[in-house]
Amino acid sequence: MSLIRLTIKGISYSQTQSGAYALVLSEMEGTRTLPIIIGAFEAQSIAIALEKEIRPPRPLTHDLFKTFADTFKIEVKQIIIHKLVDGVFFSSLVCERDGAEEVIDARTSDAIALAVRFQAPIFTYENILDKAGIYLKMDEELLDDAQEEELEEEDELEIDFEQESSVSDFSTLSLQELHKQLNEAVTNENYELAAKIRDEISKRS
Template identity: 65%
Template structure:
């Protein structure tokens, strides 16, 4: 299976649900986006790593892991999102120490937070992107400063509490064709968080 490189587009937050975040990954050599719903703590950690000017007064968990790895000469070489089951992404962290490679299982949000700190590339397999990637249609929206709306990251200081479970199973009652319509509408509105959840429900049925 061929690997596809991904870049981080940003973090989208829900205007209607407190604590709901979607990490947006871009296909490096294509137009597809891979939205992944993540928790508030992981979203904050990723946002802080992206915003170079922000330095927490004390190390976050992912910063601690980076400091620990540096102290013992462990390098994260790459992160691979290798599996998608029932809407859940599974990832591996490829590490190296003394020229010996190790593969460590990790939650995707944690793996990406570490990849940012180690400046390591992020990959997924083509079949996962074929199944879960979405295309954006139409023109990008811009804010009053002319910046792409979906380039804007949430302020790391404003992240809420744990992600709500309210929407889990919210789309079970819809038919596959209705879910497809909902997905297309969410993509058109650039509501990545909703698109990711609808996409995950579709994936469960395929």
Template identity: 70%
Template sequence: MSLVRLTIKGISYSQTQNGAYALLLSEMEGQRQLPIVIGAFEAQSIAIALEKDIRPPRPLTHDLFKSFSDRFSIQVKQVIIHKLVDGVFYSSLICERDKIEEIIDARTSDAIALALRFNAPIFTYQNILEKAGIYLKTDEKEDEDEDDPLQETQLMINKEFDEEDLSEDSPSKSETPKKSIQDLEKELEKAVNKEDYEEAARLRDEISKRK
């Protein structure tokens, strides 16, 4: 199976789940997008890593992992999102120390937060993109905003630093009423057009389960 390199398109607030965020990944040589629902803690960590000029007052967990790895000459060479089961993405960290390579299982949100800190590329397989990827329609407004695809990031960082407690657990998914696949596909298209990537991901997973 061939690997496809991904980039981070942006992070958006969940419009349906309190405390959840949608991380949007995009293939570098194509138009498919891969939305992944993540928790507030991981979203904050990823957003801070994207905003190079912002440093938290104390190291976050992923910053601590980076410092620990640097001290012991461990490098994260790449991240691979290698499996999708029941709407859950599974990832691996490809690490190296003294020219010895090790593969470590990781949550996708943690793996991406670390990839940013190590400047490591992010990959997935073609079959995962074919199963879970979505096509986003572009328009002139989106083209104008393309220079700043993470415009919500700064607002999110400010909001999260004001919160005293950040949970590392993603909230439970809301239940989808019994609807036909055709109705769900229409709702998926509407969610994509509204850039509600978290809802699009939920609907996509529901459609996949029924097929």
């Protein structure tokens, strides 16, 4: 069975599960998408790896894995989402060291967080996309029109973190103040706030 390469389409707050996020993958040579529900930590980890402006002061778990692998000359060649059972995706890391290849079982969210760091391609099988298409249609009924347009039009990572009433109105701050708050948020490891400030800075660029 041939492999189909996927790319990360975006991340948005899940409308179906509280406290979870929807990671959306899409075919590189097609129009189908593969929605995967992941936890908040994994969503932040993937987002931080994709963003160039946010640098955690201490390594996250996936950063530590990458450093460990680099130290011992282990390379993640690709990840494969190979099975879907009752809405749960199963994935494998295809690793290589000294010419020897090993396949390691991994949660899909962890596998993708590592794929971004290793710049490794993400693959799945035709039957997975066929099954996931059904789930996608079900999910689309629960998404509002604005979210559907966002997923269709944006190719870059978009993180729609839940708004907090305590967050100030960034539109009143200068760029210098925004950059200062961004640095403080990253230093304090408040990545949700950092992502919101980053979005405000991007709007003004």
